[in-house]
Amino acid sequence: MKVLLVFAHPEPRSLNGALRDVAVEELESQGHEVRVSDLYADGWKSNIDRADFPWLTPDAQLVPIAASKKAFEANVLTEDVKAEIEKLSWADMLILQFPLWWFTMPAILKGWIDRVFAYGFAYGVGEHSDKRWGDRYGEGTLAGKRAMLIVTAGGWEEHYTARGINGPIDDLLFPINHGILYYPGYEVLPPFVVYRVDRFDEAGFQSAAERLRERMRTIETTSPTPYRQQNGGDYLIPSMQLRTELGDPGATGFALHLNGTDG
C-alpha cells in the first residue's frame, strides 16, 4: 500500500516523533511505500487567508468556500496545497498522527485540513438533489482509501470511557473520524490511542511501540468502523435524519451513526 502519514508535533525527539519512526519502519518492513508530511518541520501555513487566493482583486470580498471552489476548479490552489492533494491522491491510506491537545488535534493539523480539503476535492462533490445529498459520508473523492489516527493523550484510559469525565474517546474523535475522514469517503479504521503518556517509562514506550507495530502490520485487514453511508437509504433526504425505524432505541448521540445499532 501507499501510505501518507501526516505528522503534527513540533519536536522530532518527542514521544510522537519516536512513535512515528516506529510506524514508518514497520510499514516499510511490510513492503508499504510511505511518505510523511511533517507539518511543523515544513513550516505549514495553517490559516486560510487572502494569501491562499492571490488572484482575488483587492476590493473583492473573501468568501472562503467560493474561493476554494474556484481555485480547485481552475487549478490555482497554492503550490503547498496542491502538493498535499497530490499526496492524498497518491496514497491508499492516510494516517494523521498528533498529541491530543484540548481534546482534539493541534491547530496546525486542523489548518492542514482546512486548506487541503478543498471544495470540489473533499467537499462539494457529487450530485446534490432530492435523491442524493452530494457524495459524502462514505462516498466522495477519497472513497476506496483507508484512514486512521495515531493519538497520544496525557489522560488515563479510564477517563476516556463511557462514564469517564472526559467523555468516551470515540465520541471525542468522532468529528475527526466521521466529520473529516469519512466525509470525503475514507474507510476509517479504529484509532490507535496511547494514554497517560506524560509519565511514560521505557517499558510503557516498548509496550505502546509493539501495539503500534501490530496495528501497522494489519492496516490492510483491520475492519473499518461501520459508519452508515449517507446515500445508502438509512437517512431521509433532505432532513438527513436517521430513519426512525433504524438505530437501537437505547442508542443516542454519535453511536446512532454506526451500522449494527439497529434493534
Ligand code: FAD
Ligand atoms: P513527550 O513529552 O515527548 O514524551 C512524553 C513522555 O514519554 C516523556 O516523559 C518521555 O519520558 C517519554 N518518552 C518520549 N520519547 C520516548 C522514547 N523514545 N522512549 C521512551 N520514552 C519516551 N492530554 C489529554 O489527555 N487531553 C487533552 O485535552 C490534552 N490537552 C493538552 C493541551 C496542550 C496544549 C498540551 C501541551 C498538552 C495536552 N495534553 C492533553 C497532554 C498531551 O496529550 C501530551 O502531553 C502528549 O500527548 C504527549 O506527547 P508528546 O509526543 O508531546 O510526548
